[in-house]
Amino acid sequence: MATINATVSVNSNDLTSNALSLSKTMTLTKAGSNVGLELTSGLVRRTFTSTNHVDLVTAGAQNYGTPTASKANKIYIKNTGSDSTQYFEVGLGTSSGSGTPTADSIGGTHLAIGRLYGGDWMLIPFDGSATTGDITVAPSTSEKMTIEYIIFFE
């Protein structure tokens, strides 16, 4: 087993009348146990030069292994850019493989989670089941944009 720690900190002195200071640490463990996750995709870096809506991670077998669905898998994704107007729309479901983010079939085969603008990141559990589908991304521009992600899984 391995010990992987993730700590999120959210701070603001002026969002509310009292300062916000939230900090939370988790150890990434296997489902229902205290045994640490020990498999990973490694840190993957991908560059996009079109607005095509594509799979970032598919459910099922990968070249680094097969994340077991509906466990305690986690995925970290970051838009490495610095442009505050350019974003990746991250979603769940099936990619169209082409077209634009607005071609999403809401409530059908794809549903947007949210947008990662330059420098934004997310850390979420990764269900990885066929019913949830893949994790998809759609860049907002055809200018060169880069995303990084890493999956920790069992």
Next chain:
Amino acid sequence: MATTTASLSLTSSDLFADNLSISTSHQLNKAGTTIGLDQTTGLNRVYLTATTNVDIFTVPGATKDGKKSHVYIANLSTDETEYITVTIGDKVIGRLYAQDFLWMPWNQQAQHLSDLEIAPSVATGMNVEYMIIHEGIVLTTAADS
């Protein structure tokens, strides 16, 4: 505007032969701008005693499609077998086991289909915390009967 910063540290000394150390930080801004988000729900804490799937953040009517939101959810249980299943609409994002958290953007794209929902795995009681920092959410119209 406000200045709010979200940071993440991901570390391990034994996952690889070399150390894993990912560190990132970003300022929470309104969509497409460098103007800070200035609204929040504050940190909510609930004690759930049923396995019912419940909305924690809903898109009740008109949407805020394209507006920026960041969501934090944490399962405060200390029993490693207990989890909450987090979904957006009918799509399962995944499970948060005891002491797990998530941090993610949220696009209020479609009425109810973009609702954020959680379902505890047990009915014996589980504390969950959640918060949104945002640039606008739709509040439910009051109903007195």
